[in-house]
Amino acid sequence: MNTDWHKAAVAENFEITTARLLIRPLAEQDLQLYLDLYTNAETMVFVGEPLPPEQATHSFEVALRLNAKTPFKRLFLTIVEQGRCAGLCAINQWSSETGIAEVGIMLLRPWHGQGYATEALGALIQRVQQQFYGAVIKGDLDPNNQAAVQLVLKTGFQPDVHHARTYWVKPNYAIAPL
Template sequence: MSPVTIRLETSRLQLREFKGSDKLAFARYRSDPAIAKYQNWDIPYSEAAAADFIESLQQLTPGILGEWYQLAIELKATGEMIGDCAFCILADDSKQAEIGFTIAQTHQGKGYATEAVTCLLEYLFKNQNLHRVRANCDPENIASIKLLKRVGMRLEGHFIKSLWFKNNWVDELWFAILDDEWN
């Protein structure tokens, strides 16, 4: 495990480093076609792939420029791992980051993603002292668009067929928020 870890808390959630025991829950929700549809892995997502991914995360130090750092989202009430969120401080600009997020379908619609992403943004602006955080999503990914708007991110651009994704050229929506908008 990396000597530097992040542990964040909200009223209902804990955002923490991944553990080996997360592999089953992680492989299960990553294998869900609705979860994988707009994300960059193929399904089924095996337990072995989950174990390898989790092991690779444990070697990482959070905040390395250009490297995604993934946090597990755990329900405080039950200890269940229900999703993940991630950030990547840009390789060419240490004051900006990109974020991503996933919540297992059975736990969607309860505001957990809003709570986790709000907590992640607070960490990035207050602890990492970033200037700007961005996120991108497919224009058909309505739940993600609603979430990004709900946490206060602005739609800044709609790129047309700008990404080669799962054998198609797809559009990208880019959202962002600045530190002085967050305060």
């Protein structure tokens, strides 16, 4: 599993097209999207303190460098709907040793409540299961974020009975590796 996962951990393997969305690796032209998400107090309320613009710009540059590594350690993906950037999703960490991949998602306010998060997260889960065959997918979220709790439950996550912040998707062996 270790070797296969390392070969699969390439940003280009995570370009995904859904019915309404293109999910692609974060690129230089996505700086404004990144700033709009990470400097916004409303968006960051369940994530952490919003970043000052200069710190968010530095974080963006780090994210671009992380995406360029092969195998990547973290992967940032831009969610695009009809040419407009709607948000980000990510593989926040993965481990071939433990078989766990952690994912996350953030959308700009205009894309909330229209099923885009469900579509994007569902597609990301499927691609992670294809690329990291046998992966257990983890979501870590604030249990007070009811929208996020509903989203993860809708996309197949199950709550961890021991940790209120943690949700899991078990491997789907029906999805063949690519």
